[in-house]
Amino acid sequence: MNELIIKGQMAKMASEFLVTAREEEKNRALIAMAEAVYENSDYILKVNEEDIALARQNGLSEGFIERLTLNPLRINAIAKGMTQVAELPDPVGTYISRDKRPNGLEIEKVRVPLGVIGIIYESRPNVTADAAALCLKSGNACILRGGKEALGTNLALVNIMQEALVKEGFPKGCINLVEDTSRETATALMRLNEYLDVIIPRGGAGLIRAVMENATVPAIETGTGNCHVYVDKYADLAMARDIVINAKTSRPSVCNAEEKLLVHSEIAERFLPAMISALHEEGVEVMGDERVCQISSGAKMATEEDWGEEYLSLKIAIKVVDSVDQAIAHINKYGTRHSEAIITENIQASQKFLKEVDAAAVYVNASTRFTDGFEFGFGAEIGISTQKIHARGPMGLTELTTSKYLIKGSGQIRR
């Protein structure tokens, strides 16, 4: 707890420095951070090996260890990511609106940093560097709280980045890592209203639920994706098959992967047998509702839980619906408001779907896998917001800012 107050104060002071930092200075700091990480690769890899050894001792899964593991390639990617952030345009100081009121007041609305951002994440050390770089570029100090298994690696990364920052004349409090990885301290961080302006959880559904339940600091919910593809009766069925395979299998562990397939009843018999075979060929386990199971013996009977579950693996559940309205109602009931797609050549169906589906990103004739800061052209992202306030969908640098009204008068008073 004491650690949080000290780091909260350091972050707050650093954020007051950052609010006046120029873009060129921030870019120079980012490049220095990237170079320092790159130059210290050997040290980082050694520390990371120790984290991995401990994780193995503690019997953590291979998937977990895979996410925890750094190698020269990944360190290069981390350093390159930071230089790329340096190249992105700085949103701070840009005008959102300008107005002159009849009473002569000039009202400007400009982008300013949020202040201090808390980020709670799991055991992928690259998040440490990505988040620190995005926060710095947008003029924010950050307090990072990564998974306990990655503590050694995260600490090495943060120390190296801080040293580079200090050499460039920045306070080291721009980037802070919480070293007490207890659950109690994580909860205290979510309630650190005196120092934090916003908290962003990055990770699985359990972490996000804990933040939404416990945080008193304004939070931005990210990244749960129970995404659907709906194949309409007017779909190009070959296109539909390609999109379903891509959305489901190109990277099943991520939040923009397809989890559910809805198929219009008029084309179900024509479309599903080949679709299910193709999914099987890709190693996908197929669940289906009654009608799907009648059409194909390749599907196992889905339960009510299946419709709400985010599998994040090579598994899909398929349902037959009788109309675009039924598809929309199903998605709005079971979806997580992330990414939803319709495959159709019919303009009414696509317009209806775009308008009525309640999600951050709604697609016509494309894979849900495109919901991503890079694919949207933002250059980088801190996460994908699935809530409605502040930001929705991929969050780039702009979403790490807030606004401020600057009002210039000449003695105006209100009558």
Place this chain on the structure above:
Amino acid sequence: MNELIIKGQMAKMASEFLVTAREEEKNRALIAMAEAVYENSDYILKVNEEDIALARQNGLSEGFIERLTLNPLRINAIAKGMTQVAELPDPVGTYISRDKRPNGLEIEKVRVPLGVIGIIYESRPNVTADAAALCLKSGNACILRGGKEALGTNLALVNIMQEALVKEGFPKGCINLVEDTSRETATALMRLNEYLDVIIPRGGAGLIRAVMENATVPAIETGTGNCHVYVDKYADLAMARDIVINAKTSRPSVCNAEEKLLVHSEIAERFLPAMISALHEEGVEVMGDERVCQISSGAKMATEEDWGEEYLSLKIAIKVVDSVDQAIAHINKYGTRHSEAIITENIQASQKFLKEVDAAAVYVNASTRFTDGFEFGFGAEIGISTQKIHARGPMGLTELTTSKYLIKGSGQIRR
């Protein structure tokens, strides 16, 4: 609790209707609501009298009763307010950005309603009509929970508005009033994540604290204003005096009123005696720090608590500072990030103040009283956000919307 679930479901269904409602339809409904309120003035006033009688019986203060009271003039203003909302441009469906990616995907970012908005407020019945109108125009269903002393009046208003809505073909679930005014039900409303997309408290510091502490629904903090005016050494002192009097006395009970006065030490002896006399003439109680008390016997010694307190009355605390930096540091420590003003003819001082003061609205040479949706040209406001995410400062119709990415492809898959 059961009431909340029923009203939550009704609001959710209504919000699905509203998402497809056209601007003309919404405007027609608003005008019908305004007419219905106007035509039922006598009934509303009768019910309001009963609420007032009960409030008097329960020994509530005159200030409280003043806020609870309706009269023909106030009902006219309520009805007129609704027709004015009808005249405002509808933000829903407007484009925030449009982009065509190299892979041919067309990405549009458009404004859409938030969905269902919860509003918790105290005993001013006009909030019931204002909030309902703003939510409806922005395509949102609302669940209103007003103070228990205004329940009769609020229920009368909501019933009249619902009837008008139904005649115009809208579901009555567009506007819902929570009739169980217990504290437990208010807390349950703050945690009604299944149905609510956002919750907005409107009222005093205690209410806002309760929402920030208990809500699991994303909340927007509004309306606490410990606002400062800083009179720099390069100020036009006559202008400064007029602004201080206006900011402090024109409406002391509102959140954009001045609560604190900071004065540069080099002009303090010249400025303060006349300033304090002028404040006294307006009936303002003056507190001061040691230096202020040395300069003028008209000030009583302020305590540490004074600097953080929002008086909301004819009371002010004055402090002498030695630089613009000290003024900024004091404001960033004690302010509530609402509205802050500098009075100066010096460009460096004003630039520094604009950049470094952390608040929704920062003024140069104007009264803090202008922080208001009408004064900013939004036509109306649902409240003034003092948090940094989603909206900052006066919240108009645009701030009651979120965004949605609409992505049109021709079979794109992600490599």
